Amino acid sequence: MACACMRHLSAIRTPTVASAGPPKETANSRVLILGGTGRVGGSTAIALSKLSPDLRITIAGRNREKGASMVTTLGKNAEFAEFDINDDKSLESALNDVDLVVHAAGPFQQTEDCRVLEAAIRAKTAYLDVCDDTYYALRAKAYNNEAIASKVPAITTGGIYPGVSNLMAAELVRVAKSENKGEPERLRFYYYTAGTGGAGPTILATSFLLLGEEVIAFNKGEKLKLRPYSGMMSIDFGKGIGKKDVYLLNLPEVTSTHETLGIPSVSARFGTSPFFWNWAMDAMTRFVPSELLRDRSKVEEMVKLFDPVVRVIDGYAGERVSLRVDLECSDGKHTIGVFSHKKLSVSVGTSIAAFALAVLEGSTQPGVWFPEEPQGIAIEARELLLQRASQGTINFVMHKAPWMVETNPKEVGLGIYV
Numbered sequence: 216m217a218c219a220c221m222r223h224l225s226a227i228r229t230p231t232v233a234s235a236g237p238p239k240e241t242a243n244s245r246v247l248i249l250g251g252t253g254r255v256g257g258s259t260a261i262a263l264s265k266l267s268p269d270l271r272i273t274i275a276g277r278n279r280e281k282g283a284s285m286v287t288t289l290g291k292n293a294e295f296a297e298f299d300i301n302d303d304k305s306l307e308s309a310l311n312d313v314d315l316v317v318h319a320a321g322p323f324q325q326t327e328d329c330r331v332l333e334a335a336i337r338a339k340t341a342y343l344d345v346c347d348d349t350y351y352a353l354r355a356k357a358y359n360n361e362a363i364a365s366k367v368p369a370i371t372t373g374g375i376y377p378g379v380s381n382l383m384a385a386e387l388v389r390v391a392k393s394e395n396k397g398e399p400e401r402l403r404f405y406y407y408t409a410g411t412g413g414a415g416p417t418i419l420a421t422s423f424l425l426l427g428e429e430v431i432a433f434n435k436g437e438k439l440k441l442r443p444y445s446g447m448m449s450i451d452f453g454k455g456i457g458k459k460d461v462y463l464l465n466l467p468e469v470t471s472t473h474e475t476l477g478i479p480s481v482s483a484r485f486g487t488s489p490f491f492w493n494w495a496m497d498a499m500t501r502f503v504p505s506e507l508l509r510d511r512s513k514v515e516e517m518v519k520l521f522d523p524v525v526r527v528i529d530g531y532a533g534e535r536v537s538l539r540v541d542l543e544c545s546d547g548k549h550t551i552g553v554f555s556h557k558k559l560s561v562s563v564g565t566s567i568a569a570f571a572l573a574v575l576e577g578s579t580q581p582g583v584w585f586p587e588e589p590q591g592i593a594i595e596a597r598e599l600l601l602q603r604a605s606q607g608t609i610n611f612v613m614h615k616a617p618w619m620v621e622t623n624p625k626e627v628g629l630g631i632y633v
């Protein structure tokens with residue numbers, strides 16, 4: 216979706232840390248999607264084959280039937296590889312045959328290692344994961360020097376949120392600095408997804424596991440640890456979404472943007488609908504012991520129990536998704552970006568595919584990077600990435616004052632909207 220914000224992005228250029236050079240030809244590149252039989256990986260495969268029909272895509276998973284069905288959907292340039300990502304030999308041989316691996320076989324919470332990234336570095340294969348866990352992302356980042364030494368470009372947290380939201384934050388900060396709007400002081404990530412957003416059972420496990428984690432947030436440089444699903448705020452996501460209640464959650468973009476963009480105050484909140492899911496999530500943090508919520512096998516049993524009910528309610532809830540990123544600067548300027556789509560299950564794939572193409576095109580330097588780092592996605596490649604990711608959105612705006620986006624703009628003074 217072309218929009219005014221894209222013109223804004225291209226109008227203001229600052230010197231880049233990483234110069235991407237002209238994009239590399241990607242037509243015959245080979246991409247391996249771990250978790251390609253799942254909702255997020257499958258959606259990524261479909262989006263990639265639409266954005267770049269000549270790409271050769273291998274989807275991997277443990278279920279042959281699901282694999283065959285996805286290959287039928289994707290057509291002649293696709294194939295299926297049946298293996299468990301915990302089987303190092305199969306993983307390595309699959310990685311040797313491809314230019315990029317996309318890791319969407321979550322959950323990433325409560326995982327002990329980064330075996331896919333390690334294997335990608337050994338095989339010298341570019342890497343992208345859709346991780347949404349703070350500790351996993353920080354562990355992945357610790358492989359930076361190894362990836363540089365092996366000349367492997369790698370991105371962690373390259374999905375929709377985190378992922379597109381990190382890039383939106385990076386652009387708000389870059390433009391605010393270039394326009395001398397004072398020092399960026401506070402960054403807030405707000406997310407809304409109706410029901411599960413049409414994602415797979417893993418997303419339910421992810422949500423439960425996140426409820427077992429204390430929330431990391433930053434206030435004026437001080438690291439805070441807060442109760443999950445506390446700190447409710449009512450946020451206006453604008454056109455097509457409206458006002459939604461959102462709650463604190465422990466998400467990796469808080470720590471990464473605090474550190475890489477140097478913003479003193481950062482937090483992330485999430486909300487869902489129908490409203491009683493928010494109450495249920497809050498109740499879980501109060502009444503279910505956090506040790507149980509951090510236990511992957513127990514959580515998987517809970518998911519089996521809840522999944523059928525959740526799916527029925529999903530049928531009524533729809534799967535709208537919205538990201539709103541707010542930046543406040545020292546001179547009182549407040550700018551925001553909003554990205555809304557009718558279907559998370561589609562938009563997540565389009566967003567990940569946009570990251571995958573950027574990596575294949577050479578926009579990522581060797582090393583392990585967060586999306587907001589210029590070595591991760593070169594500044595001059597951000598515009599194209601956001602353009603691709605925002606295909607099909609019902610609203611995508613950047614660098615606006617909140618009142619310009621909210622559904623009930625405040626009238627002030629002599630009846631003039633400001």
Ligand SMILES: NC(=O)c1ccc[n+]([C@@H]2O[C@H](COP(=O)([O-])OP(=O)(O)OC[C@H]3O[C@@H](n4cnc5c(N)ncnc54)[C@H](OP(=O)(O)O)[C@@H]3O)[C@@H](O)[C@H]2O)c1
Nearest residue numbers: 250252253254255276277299300320321374375376415417
């Ligand atoms: N960053 C973001 O924006 C974002 C947004 C949404 C979701 N996510 C993350 O994306 C991940 C996937 O979510 P989803 O909704 O797609 O879940 P899903 O539908 O349950 O899919 C999970 C996939 O992973 C595969 N898998 C799991 N364990 C595996 C193993 N040991 N070996 C091989 N394949 C394995 C599954 O295949 P088989 O079971 O058939 O083997 C399946 O294809 C989650 O971790 C979620 O948190 C990130």
